[in-house]
Amino acid sequence: MKIGILCHSTYGGSGVVAAELGKKLAQRGHQIHFVTVGRPFRLPSYQPNVFVHEVDAFHHPLFEVPPYFLSQVGKTVEVARCYGLDLLHAHYAMPHAIGAHLAREILGRELPVITTLHGTDTSLVGAHAGFYEITRHGLEKSDVVTVVSNFLAQQTRDTFHFQGSLPVVYNFVDLEVFKPRQDSIRSTLAGENEALLVHVSNFRPLKRVLDVIETFHLVRQKRPARLVLVGDGPDMPLAQSKAIELGLIGDIVFLGRQDAVAPVIAASDVMLLPSCCESFGLAALEALACGVPVVATASCGIPEVVEKDRVGFLTAVGDVPAMARYTLKLLEDKALHQTMSARAREYAVTRFNADHWVEKYEEIYQSVMG
Numbered sequence: 001m002k003i004g005i006l007c008h009s010t011y012g013g014s015g016v017v018a019a020e021l022g023k024k025l026a027q028r029g030h031q032i033h034f035v036t037v038g039r040p041f042r043l044p045s046y047q048p049n050v051f052v053h054e055v056d057a058f059h060h061p062l063f064e065v066p067p068y069f070l071s072q073v074g075k076t077v078e079v080a081r082c083y084g085l086d087l088l089h090a091h092y093a094m095p096h097a098i099g100a101h102l103a104r105e106i107l108g109r110e111l112p113v114i115t116t117l118h119g120t121d122t123s124l125v126g127a128h129a130g131f132y133e134i135t136r137h138g139l140e141k142s143d144v145v146t147v148v149s150n151f152l153a154q155q156t157r158d159t160f161h162f163q164g165s166l167p168v169v170y171n172f173v174d175l176e177v178f179k180p181r182q183d184s185i186r187s188t189l190a191g192e193n194e195a196l197l198v199h200v201s202n203f204r205p206l207k208r209v210l211d212v213i214e215t216f217h218l219v220r221q222k223r224p225a226r227l228v229l230v231g232d233g234p235d236m237p238l239a240q241s242k243a244i245e246l247g248l249i250g251d252i253v254f255l256g257r258q259d260a261v262a263p264v265i266a267a268s269d270v271m272l273l274p275s276c277c278e279s280f281g282l283a284a285l286e287a288l289a290c291g292v293p294v295v296a297t298a299s300c301g302i303p304e305v306v307e308k309d310r311v312g313f314l315t316a317v318g319d320v321p322a323m324a325r326y327t328l329k330l331l332e333d334k335a336l337h338q339t340m341s342a343r344a345r346e347y348a349v350t351r352f353n354a355d356h357w358v359e360k361y362e363e364i365y366q367s368v369m370g
């Protein structure tokens, strides 16, 4: 099949999953055309069957900001015509679902549109008053709308009163990249007797990065440990001030945005994910695939990814003492850590197996192409 993938290229679960899906589909012989503003960051420079069509910014004094949306629709039309695409797969509803629909209208031909919802596209962006109707229309006009968790299916029904079916296609990771202890960079991040905690996110308020720092503070009072923070975003200054206030700045490594997170995660002992809501929580799956147990909140879709008490521990949102208790339990009980670590990898391999979920997308593509 010739498949057009519309996605965001910035750091975030939707762009990562779209890139991984495209790579896997290309390996299976499909021709994949990414239409994006910027190159998706998890795409290698060259892979057979993968084409990247970057959307140009159109600058004109009339426009205060370049009309990226229209440029992307224009590019989608151009690519669909030039390569004879069989279908469009929009990742993240805003603006890709409506963009794919508009491109199809302009082309004036049957071109199936599949939309995959990743979470914040419906909960935050799509439900914003000004975007609500556009997002809902994009969903209604899609031939199939998929979601990344059962939680998100329910939320989509509640928010958009969506009547159609919402197949759940779980996210997956490249298990060859995210795997237990690789060429260990651990000694560059922590001393021999120090435990290493990790948090990976976009530092938006819903990630509750202050809870990460406060959890680390409690852990640090009981045993030598370091914390590595991967990513950047609006709450970074808050995190840094908190670290200074608690006298922890020397024990925390602020790595900023990283393209290759796998070696850092694999070098760690525990991942912390205190988010107030995650529709899926891709970073948690990446940790599990690396055999790193996760201490997270039991919120939204997280319990579908982190099997409670088997591959990690779940707490109430904001319960920092519980997060610290569970983290210490994992750090102090070596046998428990080893068991959970092995189970985590096994769980990622079986439940979030890339081949299985890519086949599921292929079935959906076949179904819309009749």
Ligand code: U5P
Pocket: 011, 012, 013, 014, 016, 200, 201, 202, 230, 231, 232, 256, 257, 258, 259, 260, 261, 280, 281, 282, 283, 284, 286
């Ligand atoms: N991510 C990076 N580098 C960063 C920050 C985040 O690759 O500096 C990736 C995470 O590894 C994950 C995604 O794949 O962005 C965030 O997804 P989620 O945990 O928000 O679902």
